[in-house]
Amino acid sequence: MAADPFSVRTAGPGDAPVIARLLHDFNTEFATPTPGAEVLAARPARLLAAPLTTALLVRHPAVGVAPVTRRPNVRYDGPVALLDELHVVPHLRGRGIGGSLMRRPLADAVEEGVSPVEINVDEGDTDARRFHARHGFTDIEPDSGDRALYLHREIGD
Amino acid sequence: MAADPFSVRTAGPGDAPVIARLLHDFNTEFATPTPGAEVLAARPARLLAAPLTTALLVRHPAVGVAPVTRRPNVRYDGPVALLDELHVVPHLRGRGIGGSLMRRPLADAVEEGVSPVEINVDEGDTDARRFHARHGFTDIEPDSGDRALYLHREIGD
Numbered sequence: 001m002a003a004d005p006f007s008v009r010t011a012g013p014g015d016a017p018v019i020a021r022l023l024h025d026f027n028t029e030f031a032t033p034t035p036g037a038e039v040l041a042a043r044p045a046r047l048l049a050a051p052l053t054t055a056l057l058v059r060h061p062a063v064g065v066a067p068v069t070r071r072p073n074v075r076y077d078g079p080v081a082l083l084d085e086l087h088v089v090p091h092l093r094g095r096g097i098g099g100s101l102m103r104r105p106l107a108d109a110v111e112e113g114v115s116p117v118e119i120n121v122d123e124g125d126t127d128a129r130r131f132h133a134r135h136g137f138t139d140i141e142p143d144s145g146d147r148a149l150y151l152h153r154e155i156g157d
Numbered sequence: 158m159a160a161d162p163f164s165v166r167t168a169g170p171g172d173a174p175v176i177a178r179l180l181h182d183f184n185t186e187f188a189t190p191t192p193g194a195e196v197l198a199a200r201p202a203r204l205l206a207a208p209l210t211t212a213l214l215v216r217h218p219a220v221g222v223a224p225v226t227r228r229p230n231v232r233y234d235g236p237v238a239l240l241d242e243l244h245v246v247p248h249l250r251g252r253g254i255g256g257s258l259m260r261r262p263l264a265d266a267v268e269e270g271v272s273p274v275e276i277n278v279d280e281g282d283t284d285a286r287r288f289h290a291r292h293g294f295t296d297i298e299p300d301s302g303d304r305a306l307y308l309h310r311e312i313g314d
Contacts, residue, residue: 023231032300046229051208053228071210071226072203073241074180082239084230106312115312123304137308143189147280150305151294155263155272 006100011048011055011062018061019044026087056104058097064088066101070114078113081105086119102135120150163257168205168212168219175218176201183244213261215254221245223258227271235270238262243276259292277307 011019020041027034034040044067047053052071058064066086073080083105088097109117119137121128141148168176177198184191191197201224204210209228215221223243230237240262245254266274276294278285298305 019231030300040231043229043231043234047231050229052226053209067231069209069226069228071228071239072200072207074176074197074200074204074224075241077200082228084232106310109312113313116309117312119308121306121308122298122301123306124301125303129306129308132308136310138310139306139308141279142311143187144279144281146282148307148309149278149280149286149296150307151276151278151286151289151296152273152305153263153293153295154299155266155274156270 004100004103006058006064006095006097008056008058008100008104009060011044011057011065013045013048015055015057015062016045016048017041019047019055019057019065022062022065022087022089023085025089026085029090056101058088058100063092064097064101066105068105076115078109078115080116080118081109081114082118084120098131099135102131106135161257161260163215163221163254165213165215165257165261166217168201168214168222170202170205172212172214172219173202173205174198176204176212176214176222179219179222179244179246180242182246183242186247213258215245215257220249221254221258223262225262233272235266235272237273237275238266238271239275241277255288256292259288263292 021037024034024037024040044055047055047067053069056066056068064087067084069082070079086098086101105117109115119132121132139147178194181191181194181197201212204212204224210224210226213223213225221244224241226239227236243255243258262274266272276289278289296304
């Protein structure tokens with residue numbers, strides 16, 4: 001694999017406030033309810049403190065963020081990596097930062113025997129789906145040949 | 158919530174072999190490639206040893222299994238619970254063991270401030286989807302009103 005144009009680093013505890021700021025800005029941009037950057041700051045702090053979760057970042061202070069969980073799974077010898085988000089600040093989009101944030105967990109997966117890498121996406125988000133398809137992601141389950149859905153149930157709402 | 162007819166317990170390290178046997182039997186039943194119960198045994202052992210993952214079981218030795226991961230997530234104050242599988246041995250199906258295995262993480266979620274609980278399912282698996290819908294799961298994202306897909310990329314195949 002060619003060297004990536006954007007170097008991707010793993011977040012440290014000091015990155016929690018800037019991750020919260022990025023997430024708050026993305027929520028605002030996409031009209032998602034957001035509790036504000038201060039309330040949000042506790043969440044990346046918990047993410048970075050937990051043993052199986054982290055966030056990948058580009059630049060310092062970060063201009064792109066991708067939280068990743070790596071969990072053991074009974075279907076695979078290696079862990080499974082789940083990308084919960086992938087965001088780049090608006091004025092730096094279209095330059096390949098998102099691609100670098102995507103390639104890093106894929107490269108790590110090869111190195112560490114991880115399989116598969118997972119993402120959940122809205123069916124109607126065609127830009128995201130095109131981006132994911134370019135990076136080799138599919139919604140077809142290999143065993144069944146069937147499409148795979150992401151289900152959730154909110155609690156206490 | 159009424160008391161559950163089947164008491165659900167959290168697996169301990171000694172349960173790894175029986176979980177492996179259950180998973181091997183399920184793979185065989187559904188014609189999924191399986192490396193055999195001995196090779197599989199290492200996987201539940203890793204799952205039970207890891208900090209954010211465990212398995213819920215019914216009876217001893219177990220006749221039903223549901224591996225669960227609880228990860229911090231930047232979209233929620235509490236952790237997010239992911240049910241990776243939910244299986245009951247064939248001769249005890251239809252008695253509510255699966256429902257008990259499903260209600261336990263939902264009850265835990267209420268108690269521990271977890272939201273949401275997540276499941277990935279094949280679109281064509283109508284029995285499973287009906288079961289999930291009965292327990293309040295949906296494939297519609299509340300923010301977008303859109304359907305949510307589960308994407309994956311296998312590595313090193």
